[in-house]
Amino acid sequence: MKKIFSVVLGGCLLLGACAATEQKTITIKGKVQFPDNQYNMEIVERNGFDKTIIDSCKVNKDGTYRFTMKVDRPGVYTLECQKWQSVQFWAEDEDLEINFRGEDTAKIKIKNPPYVYINGGPSNEVMNLMNWDGYRGYQLMIGVSQGVYRIPGIDDQAKQEVSGKFYDMLGNESRARMRFLAEHYADRNSVLAVLPSLRGEENEELVQQVLARLESKNP
Numbered sequence: 001m002k003k004i005f006s007v008v009l010g011g012c013l014l015l016g017a018c019a020a021t022e023q024k025t026i027t028i029k030g031k032v033q034f035p036d037n038q039y040n041m042e043i044v045e046r047n048g049f050d051k052t053i054i055d056s057c058k059v060n061k062d063g064t065y066r067f068t069m070k071v072d073r074p075g076v077y078t079l080e081c082q083k084w085q086s087v088q089f090w091a092e093d094e095d096l097e098i099n100f101r102g103e104d105t106a107k108i109k110i111k112n113p114p115y116v117y118i119n120g121g122p123s124n125e126v127m128n129l130m131n132w133d134g135y136r137g138y139q140l141m142i143g144v145s146q147g148v149y150r151i152p153g154i155d156d157q158a159k160q161e162v163s164g165k166f167y168d169m170l171g172n173e174s175r176a177r178m179r180f181l182a183e184h185y186a187d188r189n190s191v192l193a194v195l196p197s198l199r200g201e202e203n204e205e206l207v208q209q210v211l212a213r214l215e216s217k218n219p
Helices: 122-149 158-184 189-193 200-216
Strands: 026-035 041-048 050-057 066-071 075-081 087-089 095-099 099-102
Touching: 041 066, 050 066, 050 099, 087 095, 087 099, 087 122, 087 189, 122 158, 122 189, 158 200, 189 200
Parallel strands: 026 095, 026 099
Antiparallel strands: 026 066, 041 050, 041 075, 075 087
């Protein structure tokens, strides 16, 4: 029986890649530099707006944490670090080490945490590249907003229009990078995490090519 790939292309986060043929477990461990121990570490599964907590644990006194995750359904999950940071990862057959900064220790706390790198394998290298694109895109949006806001001599309406044009450029650039990932990493199941960003008729042929390659790889 073929493994069934489930792809959500209607704007929702992709969850699940294939029906697991056997029970597998992976280890997810790491360290939090500045723990906020009023909250837990959580592994979260998202399906559109729905959120399910798969597992949770406390951070140890030395800042370390550890999960043994049962992977009933390979796919994209989110590791949330005590409500301060989070990272999307691919759960299938790779043990992962993920370190976090943790609580914002600045006097003025802002929700703009640093990029989180996943030490794993080939599948999660795709996630690292996808997550990096999202992180840099967010930083550029902040930079555009602040830069345009400080331009003297133009009204708010003009600033909104200028910002909107820059945002469109950033969106086009991000989609081009996602196409690159889909084209060059179609041999890895985690490429499914990229496909929801490739909506529209112009990407349909590429998406079908990726799915066909994955189906041939997972008979």
